[in-house]
Amino acid sequence: MTAPRLPSPLREAVDERFARRGVRLLLKRDDLIHPDLVGNKWRKLTPNLALAAGRTLVTFGGAYSNHLRATAAAGRLLGLPTLGVVRGQELAGRPLNPSLARCAADGMRLHFVDRSTYRRKAEPETLAEILRATGTEDAYVVPEGGSNAPAVRGCRTLGEELRGHGVDVAALACGTGGTLAGLAAGLAPDQRALGVPVLRGGFLGAETESLQTAAFGGRRGTWSLDDR
Template structure:
């Protein structure tokens, strides 16, 4: 699951670079979604909920993973999809998978979708879902967009320790100096911050254009985690020192592809046999390599760096 990334560029800067292959956990439930769903599913079971309701766009990794989890762990699932116009079009490969796995898709207008955190809108949504598919869908366990909440952080907080164990066992390295992850809703990055070693810094690469708001989202998630579990104390000084985001590698916005990105992904496939998708992990790996080859290398010599491959490797149409 942990592999070394050998490159003469890294050797020149005396960097030890590794890839943590979360994509290998499971073809449908793998990647960071496994960790984000782990304790959410546990809480849903404990609460006696039979239905999971969550949100996402047309190519949402989270919707796909939730649908797969519902099929495996015997939950009904409802996916609230951004874009009512999509209801009149053929389903893409992600949404088709969701339907085949048993998920009910509820398409909403894009403007209405922005209200997904408002209690009155959720109450109306609950009524709409119950009217469309029956009363059994009205008593649902609510998962936020991307699955990012305090329970998701609890799951993702396990990842740094898994990395540490593999580094020690396979490479005799005590802990990484940096862990890099793609960022969409900041849940994974915030969870890594919770579970990291004191000497480790977390760097997130935003898949979104204009992602500066993700700093505040991460803070709010960490504060919610502190309030819910009382096993973590949020400190602003530590957050500012050890948590950072790279905001300039979105390639035009979420799910946008540019030739430079696709050429880099193809190069990784050819040279390393490593498959990357362009929405999240592809941008992360490109950003990391570009930071070093571009001359601005932010990593001190002799740093140990781990990049998360967060999965998402399925065909998109």
């Protein structure tokens, strides 16, 4: 695999409105890490690919999931078989949208499930049934969004790279909370992380804390969420 470009560059967004208020806005260009595996995807997937150790990597996503795209690309780059479980049985048999077509072109096998099965995918019986139906009983399973303990530990370097540089607050969008969980753990004690959930539901605080507990044994760093 092409070597990642680490640490990813930190670029200033210069605007006189920031300057007037004495604020500097720096953009952590994690999208420049790797041509095919960008940003948090590289940080989350590489520890998991190492743990998969040649087994099929099974993961989950919607029809436009960037996580599925990244997993398929990672599988191609490392020669690892991948299977994507896609939400929406109605998509089966139809032409693939560009996102899923990319997954397929990267060698990912696609398995469509109805929405109710998809919602229950983390339940042991439902998961076992999906693995049985796809002949991947010995697979290495990565949850939706790629957020598990190895992924969170992989995202800690994102925080570590932000130590110093005059950074007081690191703000980021949150889907599953995995990136925030890792980033916050890597920051220096005088820095804090601010997560902005992109999904409604108010579940993300508990989710982020439980990911930190799985990855590090407890809550780490200073972080909060802004639900507005």
